[in-house]
Amino acid sequence: MSPSFREGAREGFRVFLPLSVGLIPWALVTGMTMGGVGFTPLQAMGMNVIVFAGTAQLGTLPLIAAGSPVWLIVVTAFVLNLRFIIFSAALARGFHGVPRAERWLAGHLLTDGVFATCLEKMLSHEDPRWRLGYYLAPSLWSWLLWQVFAFCGVMAAGSIPKSWSLEFMATIALIVLLVPMARLRPMLLAALTGGTLAVLLRGMPLRLGVIVAIIGGIAAGFAAERWQGAAR
Amino acid sequence: MTYDWTLWIVFILIGLATTLPRGSFIILGERASLPEGLQKALRYAPAAALAAIVVPDVVLVGGVVEVLNPKLAAAFAAVLATQVSRNPWLPFIVGMGVLLGLRHFL
Missing domain, CATH: 1.10.287 (Helix Hairpins)
Incomplete structure (x- = not known):
């Protein structure tokens, strides 16, 4: 790790830390919903690691629980993440000079919060290593929060009776996303x-x-x- | 409900469907760009998709439109909660409260 990467990472983390608290309820709700539709903790955390996309997870869980055809589940996930094509296009210039493997990692870790936080500096700072650090620190922090609190949610769901219809929390979560739009x-x-x-x-x-x-x-x-x- | 190993295939496919849009231009770099008209149209995709999932879920009961049902009341309560407070937990507490309350008393 170069000093400029570390410097960028420190700065990105400092800016993002207060905002990252907002991820916690989402991760908990996603975890509880995955438990609510009957996933084992292993299945739930498998989805959480492989997919790592809150809206797509919450949006596909009702479809998975209803036994919908696989193609519909996949197309729905894709459509729910289409907005990231725009975000990705907006950020692309910021990854000029960054190696291919790191770009894949950066792509997989892209979230709404990181995009909103990092866009301006990603397009204005001239050192690619600084930019990569500035982007990856908030992204990896988001990833960690997402996994830890989703796990808490999955565990909490296990001790709540089926009659509480926890899977409806996915619908409420989608409503909360939809209303401000x-x-x-x-x-x-x-x-x-x-x-x-x-x-x-x-x-x-x-x-x-x-x-x-x-x-x-x-x-x-x-x-x-x-x-x-x-x-x- | 229990799920077999095919669930993992579904996870991987969903993972591809979510990572490819995110990675797209970051990976391609300046070799590609997105037409402006398409960019504008794509902004409407999340709202249209979210509504297409939520609305049938809250207005249909056993495949039939039923306007007076606990899920729809809970959905309205959740919408209201997002309007009156910035507390991120409130829509969930109110929504689940209305759903379970109405099911219990009706």
Whole structure:
């Protein structure tokens, strides 16, 4: 580790530490939900390590519990993480001069919180080793918090009776993520369209209705944004 | 419910589906870029997908739309909780409280 990597890591950690507390409830809820759908602690922690993506985990757990087809589960996870293509594109310049293996690691560890925290410095600091440290320290800290508190959640779920329907916590978590998004009109329209279509098209074979609903929601939001822009 | 070994395959596939979008441009670097129109459209993907999962879950009871059901009431309570407080636990406490309370008393 070069001194500039360490210096970047220290700075990134210092900036991110207070924000990282916000991860704890999510990790606990994700852990409790994984326990709630009947995963063993090993299965739950396996998912937590392999997937390491809160929204995608919470979003796919109801589908896994309902015995949905695998392709639907995978496509849903992909769609829920599509926003990261944009984040990844925004950050890409910051990884100029960083070796390939570290880029894969950085990609796997990318989270909303780290993106929001690191973007500005990743694009402005000139030393690639400093930037890598500045990015990896908060990322690895997030990873550690996510694993530790998800494990606490899984263990807590084991001592709670089945009749408490802990799996509903995934639905509440998704609602908590959705509400602030829906403050913008086009985003609200995308959500309303997606939700309504998913209910109306529930009879489609292979649960294709969910995918059609998501595409319809994206189209509705995009169209609303265009229309709003044209009206101004 | 118990799950067999195929669950691990599902985890790996979900892992790929979540890591590839995150890694995409960080790994490709400046060799690729994303058209602006597509970037704009992609911003709506999470909201549309979250709603497409949540709404059927809270309005359908046994595959039929039922407006008066404990899950929908719990969902509304959770939405309300996000509006009145910044406490990250409140939506879960209120939502689960309403769900279990209504199931118990109805």
